[in-house]
Amino acid sequence: MPRKHHIFAALRAAFPVSTPVLAGYLFLGAGYGVLMHSLGYGPGWTAAFSITVFGGTIQYVATQILAAQYAPVHALVISLILNARHLFYGFSMLGRYQGTGWKKPLLIFWLTDETFSLVCNDDVPPGVDAGWYRLFISGLDYLYWIAGGIIGNVAGTAFAFDTTGIEFVMTSLFTVIVVTQWRSARTHSPAVIGVGASVLCIILFGPANFLIPAMALIVAGLLLSRRRLESRVLAGGEGCG
Numbered sequence: 001m002p003r004k005h006h007i008f009a010a011l012r013a014a015f016p017v018s019t020p021v022l023a024g025y026l027f028l029g030a031g032y033g034v035l036m037h038s039l040g041y042g043p044g045w046t047a048a049f050s051i052t053v054f055g056g057t058i059q060y061v062a063t064q065i066l067a068a069q070y071a072p073v074h075a076l077v078i079s080l081i082l083n084a085r086h087l088f089y090g091f092s093m094l095g096r097y098q099g100t101g102w103k104k105p106l107l108i109f110w111l112t113d114e115t116f117s118l119v120c121n122d123d124v125p126p127g128v129d130a131g132w133y134r135l136f137i138s139g140l141d142y143l144y145w146i147a148g149g150i151i152g153n154v155a156g157t158a159f160a161f162d163t164t165g166i167e168f169v170m171t172s173l174f175t176v177i178v179v180t181q182w183r184s185a186r187t188h189s190p191a192v193i194g195v196g197a198s199v200l201c202i203i204l205f206g207p208a209n210f211l212i213p214a215m216a217l218i219v220a221g222l223l224l225s226r227r228r229l230e231s232r233v234l235a236g237g238e239g240c241g
Contacts, residue, residue: 006129006132007129007132009127009128009129010128010129010132010133010135010136011132011136013124013125013128013133013136014133014134014136014137014140015136015140017118017137018118018136018137018140018141018144021114021115021118021140021141021144022140022144024114025114025141025144025145025147025148026144026147026148026151027148028056028145028148029050029144029145029146029147029148029149029150029151029152030148030149030151030152030155031060031152032046032050032056032059032060032063032148032149032152033046033148033149033150033151033152033153033154033155033156034152034153034155034156035060035063036049036063036149036152036153036156037152037153037156037157038156039063039066039067041066041153042153043150043153043154046149046150046152046153047146047149047150049062049149050145050146050149051146054109054110054112054142054145055079055082055083055112056112056113056145057082057083058078058079058082058083061078061082062075065078081211081212081215084215085113086111088222089111089113089116090108090111092116092120093107093111093116093119093120096119096120096130096134097134099131100131100134100135101131103131103132103135106135106138106139107134107135107138110138110139110141110142111138112141112145114141115137115138115141118137118141119134119137119138189225189228190222193218193221193222193225194218196221197214197217197218197221198210198214198218200214200217201213201214201217202214
């Protein structure tokens with residue numbers, strides 16, 4: 001197959017798979033764009049943040065950071081805590097992203113919760129290059145998020161929106177992702193460890209201080225049960241765990 005047709009075949013296969021994220025990201029990105037507009041940031045700034053940061057939750061949180069007193073260390077710590085889950089995504093995708101060459105940095109940067117659920121559970125069509133297929137899924141999701149933010153920001157200039165509670169859309173999305181992953185996962189032990197550790201730390205440290213100890217406890221629990229989890233995943237065939 002000629003190289004051009006080889007690439008287009010991957011794009012044609014990836015686009016239908018990415019359409020659920022298209023619907024979600026246009027809506028969620030629009031909510032982010034509206035929040036940015038409410039702070040006085042136009043479409044250019046909204047697009048720039050989405051292009052360079054590309055982290056849905058932290059972008060929503062960043063709107064509050066931008067409105068508060070300048071505190072770069074606080075912003076850095078919050079960003080690291082909120083995005084710590086991507087460490088687990090990265091470990092899970094080591095095998096699938098191996099040998100992808102120049103595509104690998106893009107695949108890493110474009111890996112989000114929703115993209116992970118697609119490239120982790122994907123079934124690459126016969127005759128389609130897996131590297132290009134996953135690159136297009138990741139890149140399309142990236143473009144959907146940027147477009148959603150711009151649309152929301154432009155809409156904010158034309159219509160008056162009450163932004164109270166709009167950040168809750170991210171919580172709703174995570175709930176849907178958890179349910180989807182629960183149904184498709186071969187073992188529920190990681191989810192049980194995560195929920196159990198979080199509940200325990202909320203009880204011990206309170207809602208305002210539970211996140212860091214909960215993350216530490218989750219990492220420890222996953223490391224201790226690593227061999228058992230790997231054996232279960234391998235018993236069920238290739239997958240992201």
